[in-house]
Amino acid sequence: MDQQGNWIIRTYRQSPALACTILIAGILAVQTAFLVIMGHPAICDCGTVKLWYPEASGPETSQHITDWYSYSHVLHGLIFYVILWLVAPRLPMGLRLALAVGVEAAWEMAENTPAVIDRYRQSALAEGYFGDSILNSLSDTFAAMFGFLVARVSPVWLSVVLVVVTEIFMAYMIRDNLTLNILQLVHPSEAISRWQVGG
Numbered sequence: 001m002d003q004q005g006n007w008i009i010r011t012y013r014q015s016p017a018l019a020c021t022i023l024i025a026g027i028l029a030v031q032t033a034f035l036v037i038m039g040h041p042a043i044c045d046c047g048t049v050k051l052w053y054p055e056a057s058g059p060e061t062s063q064h065i066t067d068w069y070s071y072s073h074v075l076h077g078l079i080f081y082v083i084l085w086l087v088a089p090r091l092p093m094g095l096r097l098a099l100a101v102g103v104e105a106a107w108e109m110a111e112n113t114p115a116v117i118d119r120y121r122q123s124a125l126a127e128g129y130f131g132d133s134i135l136n137s138l139s140d141t142f143a144a145m146f147g148f149l150v151a152r153v154s155p156v157w158l159s160v161v162l163v164v165v166t167e168i169f170m171a172y173m174i175r176d177n178l179t180l181n182i183l184q185l186v187h188p189s190e191a192i193s194r195w196q197v198g199g
Helices: 003-014 016-037 070-087 093-111 114-120 134-152 156-174 178-186 190-196
Strands: none
Touching: 003 016, 016 093, 016 134, 070 093, 070 134, 070 156, 070 178, 093 114, 093 134, 114 178, 134 156, 156 178, 178 190
């Protein structure tokens, strides 16, 4: 193993929290660099930064710190925690968090590629979608981290309830949620699209 690998192992043994923080910071740096290379704006092209953008399919969706889809990213964190709790129960919690951040960052990078953006546009709610701002994408990753930490301090049954309630709430409020988002990405449905636009 090279010296850098030895340094990582040594750092983790001496200070697991520091090593995991460095690892997560590195993942976020890769995510940011990727989005810069892909040409995504740092913030909304409107020139402002809003804590919350209330329109589910408005022109500034996925451009500010949070919006309706931030809830879905919190659910990512809840789901990642439960999956890792099941498949890697002996993995230290810090490494589980870093792994969850890595998966979320990978998704953020994938969904901001031209192919996936074009796929999203086949959905009625995302016809004008052109990808995330870097600020929004990083905020989504932090939302997933938040969801992971919520799951960490909650019983599994509560995490499951939060997922179900949030999905129902989003479907009622904006006619979209994580489940519908995945369905429309994998296999766009005209019937779902009509329902989403009020048809």
